[in-house]
Amino acid sequence: MTRNTSRIQAELKQKKPFRSAAQEASLALLRTTDVLRRRFSDVTAGSDLTMQQYNVLRILRGAGPDGLPTLEIGVRMIEQAPGVTRLLDRLEAKQLVLRVRCLSDRRQVFCHITDAGLALLAALDGPVNEADEAAMSSLTKAETKTLIELLDKIRAAHGE
Amino acid sequence: MTRNTSRIQAELKQKKPFRSAAQEASLALLRTTDVLRRRFSDVTAGSDLTMQQYNVLRILRGAGPDGLPTLEIGVRMIEQAPGVTRLLDRLEAKQLVLRVRCLSDRRQVFCHITDAGLALLAALDGPVNEADEAAMSSLTKAETKTLIELLDKIRAAHGE
């Protein structure tokens, strides 16, 4: 009834079976995401952006003209990055974002996306959408929904 | 019938709903793996190893006393890393691996895990196992199986 050799086992050329389904699932998760990460990176790299830089620009576009304080960007990122400041340094150097110190609370620095940043994002919207669709193209709509639910359940158990 | 606000949307404080289920699934995958990666990293960091370094040691332990040529390690890694050489440099500096040039084909360098490496892995086996189990603790056995199948399906569509 149970499979004797798993797909990921073959991929990684492992001789021994997994100790547990949990282990296999963990590895499958890391491995699958790595594959997709490379696909997504290829798309953003076409515009000389890392995935993280692209993510920051998306967040700032979503935030609208008011912008967001530096650390608030950090908590909204898909993949948490401790070096938000330096990420923004690079985006500012490319003139894709603008930073303004907040007057009412001079500790905060509000970050805004520039028109050049918006233009860059606009050019990437199509390809990124296609990459998202391509990533899940082998799953039915119901399967995609199931996947989302399972992943939500995992994150819920890990605090947020 | 459909949810109006998704879990991940709330996590990332997004106002707009996702364009598609595929987009939501892609983000959930990246986000969930990021959460788990940090958990796993904490475990290996306790022994001053990055996840990748730990992965290399695991591969070499699995390969047995014959060891493996450098680039073969690369293809077996969960997360592909172009800098296998440098990764091995660091592990060799820590005396956790040993490299020997192959006599029959002098281009190849065979890598072996040392006794110190094996001891380090042995100490990590328990905690790593626990982390794997903890990662999937919120899923039933059937759900874990389903997750593995869905992820396998995704990778299959992307050429392994």
Added chain:
DNA sequence: TTTATTTACTTGACTAATCAACTATCGACG
């Protein structure tokens, strides 16, 4: 038997991530 071609790494230059320590500002309390 030279001469490509391919394979298996290695190296150098550069970019990015990480951690800890530091500065500046705000809010609350005595």
Added chain:
DNA sequence: CGTCGATAGTTGATTAGTCAAGTAAATAAA
């Protein structure tokens, strides 16, 4: 008001990852 603690962000030092070019050995071709 002064200062204590918390918050917001930056900076420096170190480590790690990435990409392109280079070397050396094996294999195939002329």
